[in-house]
Amino acid sequence: MNILVTGGAGYIGSHTCVALLEAGHTVMVADNLCNSQAETLERVKQITGREITFYQIDVTDEAATNTVFASQSIDGVIHFAGLKAVGESVAKPLVYYYNNLVSTMVLAKACQKYGVKRFVFSSSATVYGENQVPFVESMPLLPSTNPYGESKAISERMLTDIAKANPDWSVALLRYFNPVGAHASGLIGEVPTGIPNNIMPYITQVAKGKLDKLRVFGNDYPTVDGTGVRDYIHVLDLAEGHVTALDKLTKGVHVYNLGTGHGISVLQLVKAFEEANDLHLPYEITARRPGDIAECYADASKAKRDWGWTAKRDLVDMCRDAWRFESVSKEPSP
């Protein structure tokens, strides 16, 4: 299939480009590089030995987006392009709502105009809010504490309505849990700007000596050891989930969790990282981070049952690959 990947130069998008190319698909990327580098796409080509057509455009720009659709024969869209920093979304709600909602609307409109009927959307486990774990796709969504999460829930609702009005469309709403790790080549991985918000890049930067120690946000949650529990999933497993979604997707709108189904605490993650990479990671316990929930992990059975997809890589792979990218690779430069 000919697949348009928005946000394809980013963290999850670039790994998905690798998985798509390796599965034999043709890939076009639309990315404005607001949180990524063009060099990453060169590395995707290096890993796969395949070409990518790159459009440096903002997908909230309707005219620019239509130009891509007019010049290419597109079989499906995977829409990763979005802003994702939760804290920043609280400070700049309009920026987040505009970018994350208008991009989805512009792309859906272009799909309607140019007859593209397969649409895969990057949603997030954040839409479950404080439901009871494990999170199941059928649960009612609870309001998020931040505009980022709301932008994902609203995009899901918009795409659901659009799919209902276009019964020949096939839409997948993929709710990612916590993607970590990197491609085993060490060529592509997560490249946060500034001090990382997410735990794995923070850990790798502590291990590298760029940051002094990890701050563990709270040890008084009702969890196995008091620290926050998350469902960490290797980014390549997540990437492969998108290839499976494209292959298996049927008409209508379908919601799938992409997680492992296993909850891991912060201290368990620290220990696994130390053991996998044979190093010591300094940390201190600090106050809870506002907005964090105690536990977040998937019921991952639906994707397995319907698609035969499960995450294959374990926590050791995630820790080893994340550290390889930080320790041996040269980060792409703008």
Ligand code: NAD
């Ligand atoms: P990322 O920031 O690495 O990638 C997003 C890409 O989209 C970047 O390359 C950026 O330049 C591009 N982009 C943003 N707005 C754009 C626009 N208007 N036009 C064109 N390009 C634009 O983020 P990621 O971690 O790869 O996340 C990809 C998607 O998955 C996002 O929608 C994110 O919200 C979602 N998601 C991420 C996580 C996570 O923890 N990383 C979890 C759940 C969901």
Ligand code: WQD
């Ligand atoms: C994981 C755990 C922290 C940093 C966020 C978004 C979510 C999704 C994924 C996009 C928590 C703890 C963290 C640190 C720590 N993104 N932690 N010290 O918060 O589960 O999810 O990214 O959709 O929407 O909210 O991920 O990696 O920030 O935190 O102790 O320096 O690590 O408290 O328990 P989170 P995270």
